[in-house]
Amino acid sequence: MRPRLQLLDEALIDRILDEARHVLATIGVEIESDEARALLAEHGAPADEATGRTRLPGALIDRALDTAPRAIGLYDVLGAQTHDLSGTNVHFTPGSSAILVLDHATGTMRPPTTADYVEHTKVVAGLANIAAQSTALIPADVSERIQDSYRLFLSLLYGEKPVVTGAFTVESFDVMREMQVAVRGSERALREKPLTIFSCCPTSPLKWSHVTSQNLIDCAQAGIPAELVSMPLAGFMAPVTLVGTLVTHAAETLSGYVIGQLAAPGAPMLWGGSPAVFDVRYETTPMGAIETMMIDCAYNEIGKRLGLPTQAYIALSDSKLLDAQAGFETGMGAVLAAASGINSISGPGMLDFESCQSLEKLVLDDAICGLALRLARGIEPAEDFPSLPRFTELLSDGHLLISDHTRRHLRDQITFPGPVIDRANRSRWQEEGSRPLGERARDEVERLLAGYRPSRLPDETARELVRLMEAEARRAGMPALPARDP
Amino acid sequence: MDPMESLAAALQRGDDAAVREHTREAIGLGRAPAAILNQGLLAGMGVVGEQFRTHQIFLPEVLLAARAMYAGLDVLQPLLERDNVPMLGKVVIGTIRGDLHDIGKNLVGIMLRGAGFEVIDLGKDVPPERFVDAAVEAGASVIGMSALLTTTMVGMKEVVATLEARRCRGQIKTIVGGAPVSAEFAREIGADDYAFDAASAVTRVKALLGVA
Numbered sequence: 001m002r003p004r005l006q007l008l009d010e011a012l013i014d015r016i017l018d019e020a021r022h023v024l025a026t027i028g029v030e031i032e033s034d035e036a037r038a039l040l041a042e043h044g045a046p047a048d049e050a051t052g053r054t055r056l057p058g059a060l061i062d063r064a065l066d067t068a069p070r071a072i073g074l075y076d077v078l079g080a081q082t083h084d085l086s087g088t089n090v091h092f093t094p095g096s097s098a099i100l101v102l103d104h105a106t107g108t109m110r111p112p113t114t115a116d117y118v119e120h121t122k123v124v125a126g127l128a129n130i131a132a133q134s135t136a137l138i139p140a141d142v143s144e145r146i147q148d149s150y151r152l153f154l155s156l157l158y159g160e161k162p163v164v165t166g167a168f169t170v171e172s173f174d175v176m177r178e179m180q181v182a183v184r185g186s187e188r189a190l191r192e193k194p195l196t197i198f199s200c201c202p203t204s205p206l207k208w209s210h211v212t213s214q215n216l217i218d219c220a221q222a223g224i225p226a227e228l229v230s231m232p233l234a235g236f237m238a239p240v241t242l243v244g245t246l247v248t249h250a251a252e253t254l255s256g257y258v259i260g261q262l263a264a265p266g267a268p269m270l271w272g273g274s275p276a277v278f279d280v281r282y283e284t285t286p287m288g289a290i291e292t293m294m295i296d297c298a299y300n301e302i303g304k305r306l307g308l309p310t311q312a313y314i315a316l317s318d319s320k321l322l323d324a325q326a327g328f329e330t331g332m333g334a335v336l337a338a339a340s341g342i343n344s345i346s347g348p349g350m351l352d353f354e355s356c357q358s359l360e361k362l363v364l365d366d367a368i369c370g371l372a373l374r375l376a377r378g379i380e381p382a383e384d385f386p387s388l389p390r391f392t393e394l395l396s397d398g399h400l401l402i403s404d405h406t407r408r409h410l411r412d413q414i415t416f417p418g419p420v421i422d423r424a425n426r427s428r429w430q431e432e433g434s435r436p437l438g439e440r441a442r443d444e445v446e447r448l449l450a451g452y453r454p455s456r457l458p459d460e461t462a463r464e465l466v467r468l469m470e471a472e473a474r475r476a477g478m479p480a481l482p483a484r485d486p
Numbered sequence: 487m488d489p490m491e492s493l494a495a496a497l498q499r500g501d502d503a504a505v506r507e508h509t510r511e512a513i514g515l516g517r518a519p520a521a522i523l524n525q526g527l528l529a530g531m532g533v534v535g536e537q538f539r540t541h542q543i544f545l546p547e548v549l550l551a552a553r554a555m556y557a558g559l560d561v562l563q564p565l566l567e568r569d570n571v572p573m574l575g576k577v578v579i580g581t582i583r584g585d586l587h588d589i590g591k592n593l594v595g596i597m598l599r600g601a602g603f604e605v606i607d608l609g610k611d612v613p614p615e616r617f618v619d620a621a622v623e624a625g626a627s628v629i630g631m632s633a634l635l636t637t638t639m640v641g642m643k644e645v646v647a648t649l650e651a652r653r654c655r656g657q658i659k660t661i662v663g664g665a666p667v668s669a670e671f672a673r674e675i676g677a678d679d680y681a682f683d684a685a686s687a688v689t690r691v692k693a694l695l696g697v698a
């Protein structure tokens with residue numbers, strides 16, 4: 001049986017959804033994109049002249065939920081399927097858009113460069129439990145006008161896994177779409193085999209800014225999956241109660257479905273988010289708070305009740321370095337998210353409230369994700385009944401180490417995390433230098449970097465990506481891109 | 487109890503009605519408006535700020551205290567104006583062009599107001615020139631800028647440059663904040679200071695203006 005975490009019962013989920021719909025029908029949402037407002041007006045929901053807000057009738061919400069797909073596939077740059085975002089399937093991806101990288105050599109956080117980004121991509125390429133790349137760092141050595149598209153460019157050039165990403169402006173969307181079309185060969189091929197997920201974030205409470213509402217429409221029309229990342233802050237920009245925050249989250253996310261599905265019925269979308277409780281002592285948004293994780297898992301249950309693919313920012317930490325807090329917050333999040341059945345889990349590698357990526361933490365987190373994925377597979381009988389033959393064999397051989405049964409099932413029953421997780425006995429650990437986790441993680445990073453195999457993306461496509469990116473950089477006033485590793 | 491002490495105590499409890507009443511009482515007793523402001527209201531807020539910093543109380547209590555302070559200030563305002571008692575200073579704040587993150591900036595505004603500054607909030611997505619125009623127009627002595635995106639923080643530099651070009655960089659101080667911003671970045675762009683949260687923003691702005 002697949003284990004399931006359950007925080008809400010059906011009656012409470014339905015009540016939360018009812019309340020959210022009531023809020024949308026009475027107060028409505030503020031939508032800045034003219035195109036989105038026109039679309040809604042065409043479908044009988046014009047913006048209120050006085051308040052500028054658009055009320056969303058229940059019928060419009062029902063229609064959006066009807067046309068929204070129940071499953072989304074993602075495909076790597078070579079076209080092979082890597083994700084089935086549906087049901088309780090779980091996939092991990094690194095936390096996105098860190099403005100800092102934890103430099104292992106100096107132990108300090110600093111703005112990332114192209115070289116850091118490329119290293120991050122190479123490490124992700126080698127991680128077994130991280131199914132998708134994400135545009136995880138913001139390279140500071142390019143013009144701020146291309147910081148969003150440049151990340152996608154590097155990811156597509158160096159990595160093969162699909163990419164969780166997003167645009168920072170309306171204008172960047174075009175080149176980010178063109179790059180994907182270049183990889184797939186045509187717009188239709190991209191529609192058939194999505195390569196990326198774009199984050200589209202409403203502003204709490206109940207608002208869609210010009211950039212995010214336009215990005216959402218552009219994604220929907222291009223068939224690019226959009227994850228709706230609503231981030232109410234409990235006790236600040238949302239009620240302090242977890243249920244109240246869930247109502248805000250549901251209302252914002254439902255409104256996103258209405259916009260996206262009106263723009264293109266059937267457009268691939270995820271019921272996502274990055275809510276947090278607000279820490280009224282430090283004025284911060286802790287992602288490692290248990291209540292933040294509870295809100296994530298609970299809204300996942302709501303999304304699942306509607307049958308939708310889901311996403312969340314969970315399995316990350318607020319710590320500033322690779323310490324026990326970094327491990328336990330990430331571990332708790334990964335396990336809860338996997339048990340909840342969140343389809344796309346954004347978090348690994350991340351520290352400092354979604355602000356800092358660490359390569360060493362990333363390889364630790366990969367091991368954590370492996371354990372969480374194992375948990376999600378649950379306990380199933382496998383040639384276990386009748387049990388008598390196993391006992392007979394054990395009694396006659398004295399052990400089951402080389403039993404056929406053991407050899408058939410060893411690897412699917414028990415996970416063996418890499419050397420970052422210490423399972424040596426004390427003497428061996430001492431003999432091997434009494435090395436702390438941070439050093440072992442560094443070794444693993446080095447090993448993955450040394451073992452990196454260049455992407456199999458055809459040369460011609462790579463050249464096209466470079467051409468697109470260089471043209472975009474010139475438009476932003478950058479005559480040349482920073483030098484890149486082979 | 488001395489009305490100043492009752493005033494400060496009521497303020498710390500966040501009791502609007504009591505603050506209003508004690509303010510009237512102190513006025514009735516003939517206390518100088520400047521003294522009521524400084525030794526009653528602002529002194530009370532000083533205690534609240536310190537208790538917040540040391541986690542004896544949390545943000546909601548600070549905001550309640552700030553609201554109670556306004557209740558007292560409303561009563562006191564006409565007398566302060568009559569006596570020409572200056573407030574701590576005027577601060578123009580806003581989130582820089584292209585950036586829609588305003589939660590942190592709003593908090594900074596609330597805390598500055600609570601500490602006795604007059605705050606002119608320009609909102610978010612504010613073009614650099616507007617910061618300067620607004621500050622000059624209002625006679626503000628500080629511009630506070632917020633940025634949460636690496637892609638927008640560069641806009642802050644333009645504000646400093648505009649102040650320079652208009653030869654008012656000395657009179658109008660600049661302070662910056664937001665997640666990607668640092669003290670080092672502030673130095674780089676020539677801003678006068680940086681603060682990492684709303685409570686420290688108050689301390690830094692006071693230091694910039696040389697008020698205790």
Ligand code: B12
Nearest residue numbers: 097166283586587588589590630632635636663664683684
């Ligand atoms: C909430 C949030 C949003 C909300 C903002 C709602 C609002 N009304 O502000 C929404 C959903 C709109 C949003 C949108 C986006 N966001 Co956002 N967001 C956040 C988040 C999770 C929290 C920010 C926050 O409010 N913190 C709480 C407040 C209290 O803290 P604070 O802002 O840091 O402010 C404190 C201090 O910094 C300081 N301070 C702040 N301002 C000032 C000013 C002065 C003068 C002083 C002295 C001090 C000071 O005092 C404050 C109080 O303590 C951050 C991650 C993070 N944890 O920082 C990402 C984050 C900032 N967002 C990010 C991104 C990428 C985006 C989007 C581009 C996503 C997208 N593709 O749509 C858009 C951009 C929209 C735009 N053009 O601005 C990235 C930034 C990456 C980068 N390039 O820099 C971050 C880091 C998350 C991430 N890793 O992906 N976001």
